[in-house]
Amino acid sequence: MVYETVTDIDQLVARLRSYQPDADLGMIRKAYEFSVRAHQGQTRRSGEPYVQHPVAVAGVLTLLKTDVAAVVAGLLHDTLEDTVATADELEREFGKEVVHLVDGVTKIGKITFRSSEEKQAENFRKMVLSMADDIRVVIIKLADRLHNMRTLEHLGENKRQEISQETLEIYAPLANRIGIGWVKNELEDLCLKHLKPDVYEALRVSVAKRDEDRQQYIQEVGALVQKAVEDNGLLGAIYGRPKHLYGIYQKMKKQSISFDEVYDLTALRIITDTKMNCYAVLGVIHSLWRPLPGRFKDYIAIPKSNLYQSLHTTVVGPKGEHVEFQIRTEEMHRVAEYGIAAHWKYKEQDRIDDKDSKAFGWLRQFVEWQKDLPDNRQFMDSVKLELFHDVVYVFTPKGSVKELPKGSTPVDFAYAIHTEVGDHCVGAKVNGKIVPLKHEVASGDTIEILTSTSQTPHKDWLKFVRTSRAKTKIKHWIKSEEQIRSLEIGRRLLEAELRRHGLAPAQVFKSGQLLEAAKHEGYETADELVAAVGFGHVATAQVVGRLAAPAPVGAPAAEPPSRPKPAVGKSGDKGIQVKGARDLLMQLSRCCSPVPGDRILGYITRGRGLTIHAVDCPNLEALDYDRERLVEVEWDTATPGRHSVKVAVIAEDKTGVLANVSSAIAECQANISRAEIITREDRKAELDFIVEIADTAHLNRVMKAIERVNGVITARRVRSWQERS
Numbered sequence: 001m002v003y004e005t006v007t008d009i010d011q012l013v014a015r016l017r018s019y020q021p022d023a024d025l026g027m028i029r030k031a032y033e034f035s036v037r038a039h040q041g042q043t044r045r046s047g048e049p050y051v052q053h054p055v056a057v058a059g060v061l062t063l064l065k066t067d068v069a070a071v072v073a074g075l076l077h078d079t080l081e082d083t084v085a086t087a088d089e090l091e092r093e094f095g096k097e098v099v100h101l102v103d104g105v106t107k108i109g110k111i112t113f114r115s116s117e118e119k120q121a122e123n124f125r126k127m128v129l130s131m132a133d134d135i136r137v138v139i140i141k142l143a144d145r146l147h148n149m150r151t152l153e154h155l156g157e158n159k160r161q162e163i164s165q166e167t168l169e170i171y172a173p174l175a176n177r178i179g180i181g182w183v184k185n186e187l188e189d190l191c192l193k194h195l196k197p198d199v200y201e202a203l204r205v206s207v208a209k210r211d212e213d214r215q216q217y218i219q220e221v222g223a224l225v226q227k228a229v230e231d232n233g234l235l236g237a238i239y240g241r242p243k244h245l246y247g248i249y250q251k252m253k254k255q256s257i258s259f260d261e262v263y264d265l266t267a268l269r270i271i272t273d274t275k276m277n278c279y280a281v282l283g284v285i286h287s288l289w290r291p292l293p294g295r296f297k298d299y300i301a302i303p304k305s306n307l308y309q310s311l312h313t314t315v316v317g318p319k320g321e322h323v324e325f326q327i328r329t330e331e332m333h334r335v336a337e338y339g340i341a342a343h344w345k346y347k348e349q350d351r352i353d354d355k356d357s358k359a360f361g362w363l364r365q366f367v368e369w370q371k372d373l374p375d376n377r378q379f380m381d382s383v384k385l386e387l388f389h390d391v392v393y394v395f396t397p398k399g400s401v402k403e404l405p406k407g408s409t410p411v412d413f414a415y416a417i418h419t420e421v422g423d424h425c426v427g428a429k430v431n432g433k434i435v436p437l438k439h440e441v442a443s444g445d446t447i448e449i450l451t452s453t454s455q456t457p458h459k460d461w462l463k464f465v466r467t468s469r470a471k472t473k474i475k476h477w478i479k480s481e482e483q484i485r486s487l488e489i490g491r492r493l494l495e496a497e498l499r500r501h502g503l504a505p506a507q508v509f510k511s512g513q514l515l516e517a518a519k520h521e522g523y524e525t526a527d528e529l530v531a532a533v534g535f536g537h538v539a540t541a542q543v544v545g546r547l548a549a550p551a552p553v554g555a556p557a558a559e560p561p562s563r564p565k566p567a568v569g570k571s572g573d574k575g576i577q578v579k580g581a582r583d584l585l586m587q588l589s590r591c592c593s594p595v596p597g598d599r600i601l602g603y604i605t606r607g608r609g610l611t612i613h614a615v616d617c618p619n620l621e622a623l624d625y626d627r628e629r630l631v632e633v634e635w636d637t638a639t640p641g642r643h644s645v646k647v648a649v650i651a652e653d654k655t656g657v658l659a660n661v662s663s664a665i666a667e668c669q670a671n672i673s674r675a676e677i678i679t680r681e682d683r684k685a686e687l688d689f690i691v692e693i694a695d696t697a698h699l700n701r702v703m704k705a706i707e708r709v710n711g712v713i714t715a716r717r718v719r720s721w722q723e724r725s
């Protein structure tokens with residue numbers, strides 16, 4: 001592999017031609033001329049004409065075997081930022097694709113990584129995001145950084161440190177992540193050179209000296225392996241391994257060991273033809289020398305996340321020295337050097353017919369791949385970087401990107417767009433298909449939120465939203481809504497209590513007496529007091545007691561104590577009334593499911609109105625309830641309604657019992673909405689019915705009828721049940 005810097009356009013063209021003979025060379029030359037003109041008069045710190053830099057960057061891109069568009073973009077990558085050239089101009093001359101790439105590189109260039117750790121992670125994500133958009137952008141940026149690092153000595157000390165640190169923290173890991181091994185290694189070594197010059201120099205000298213000493217040993221081992229491989233009818237080329245100084249330095253630091261201890265071993269690489277033969281070569285080596293236990297690694301069977309594959313083993317070689325081998329195929333080697341780009345090229349050979357897929361055309365096939373072969377899916381999964389497995393990237397219908405935590409739902413997305421959108425969202429389409437609001441969105445989804453002005457946030461949403469933004473917004477809405485409702489509930493309860501005491505609610509509310517009572521109870525305003533009543537913090541009797549005591553002299557006469565017409569609660573079909581109160585929010589408790597005829601009590605549920613329980617509801621006792629929050633209620637017998645109760649019957653397990661019980665129930669004019677039968681070991685049957693009845697008297701008739709059925713042993717009403725809707 002040739003690593004050195006490309007310095008002129010002819011060299012660049014030759015490189016491109018070597019892997020893409022039919023490339024549009026006119027385009028390359030045109031981009032070169034454009035870049036020369038645009039950077040006219042600019043020089044680098046080294047004194048060279050500026051255009052040397054974009055040419056070198058394009059050169060690195062040809063080493064990575066990118067497509068023409070990427071090489072062109074490499075030539076133009078600094079024109080938008082540093083020259084008078086405009087995006088329109090670039091688009092006219094080179095097309096949308098190239099502008100998109102140059103624009104992406106320019107944007108990455110503007111991300112600062114030198115900030116707090118959190119911010120840095122955020123920026124790294126942005127980078128990854130641009131990668132998901134078009135990986136060539138990141139590859140061009142890496143090529144740019146590589147050349148800048150190669151020429152870093154022309155900059156001042158501070159700048160060198162700063163850029164090296166950023167490279168070490170961001171760009172080298174990124175190169176590693178997408179599997180471009182040699183770029184990662186070179187970047188790291190250059191960083192070490194500038195960050196710790198003495199360490200770098202000492203290592204370089206030590207390695208050179210050791211290699212010189214070892215030359216003969218390496219050759220000897222190489223020859224032995226070569227012969228053994230050939231004797232076994234296998235192919236294999238033996239190579240020494242490029243030195244990675246930063247890797248040695250890191251090992252020394254991490255394990256606190258000396259250079260001699262780290263660099264004690266001879267490292268060789270064997271490249272053979274097939275995967276099977278990798279294992280065959282391994283067998284040959286292990287039959288020559290004893291392997292060191294615990295040092296064999298099978299990255300072929302289990303590739304690294306950046307797709308790296310090889311067999312690693314260390315053996316005790318001639319003269320008892322340790323020798324480390326890496327065994328891989330040609331393709332595996334390309335993957336190790338080029339990362340995902342190489343992987344694609346390898347894959348592409350399987351589809352020779354696909355003329356469209358040029359070197360990097362694969363990126364645009366991203367979506368197709370998802371539906372394609374499972375190994376492609378796996379491939380894309382690792383491309384999408386396990387590093388950020390905790391986030392997903394989704395799109396608005398207009399194509400802008402939102403980052404959400406994994407597990408997010410359309411509601412999270414809606415709140416990420418705008419509070420109003422979140423508050424009013426009724427549904428969502430993901431990739432054009434309607435999904436439930438709790439649907440989990442995935443990277444790449446396009447999400448459209450359906451809204452309705454009548455929709456409001458739902459408490460249930462809190463069960464599935466992931467983002468703290470959505471949670472906060474929903475809670476906020478619920479809280480203010482509870483406030484409004486409590487005020488309303490408090491007002492109605494007070495009105496009822498006032499009427500019971502022969503006072504006129506309207507006058508009391510106007511008189512300012514409430515404010516006084518509020519102050520007594522420790523509240524600032526009358527509304528606060530009323531809301532507290534609605535929340536169940538203060539009993540109505542307590543408030544009315546305060547009002548009645550210091551009756552102001554000459555106060556207007558109270559309204560005659562005419563009993564208001566019984567009003568019916570909002571849940572009209574349930575037929576409940578709170579004495580004197582109108583339009584109260586009510587619901588029958590699900591724990592005891594009271595029906596007309598049962599003695600009942602209302603309990604103020606914070607911000608939600610009254611929950612109606614049976615007086616003997618075991619849950620009500622267990623609630624450890626606040627006496628203040630209990631409200632007297634009664635059934636409104638004038639309003640008939642249907643109420644579901646559960647009846648559990650135990651009968652002898654014989655034919656016809658179910659039918660007989662059913663018809664007994666039906667004969668009482670009660671409707672059965674559900675029936676379940678379980679046969680027990682002891683030849684008894686459990687029959688469970690959900691029966692719709694009018695009131696307790698009706699229920700009693702039903703129970704009696706059931707008990708009369710031949711074979712029925714017991715029948716009882718089940719208090720605690722809940723019908724699934």
Ligand code: MN
Binds near residue numbers: 053077
């Ligand atoms: Mn540049």
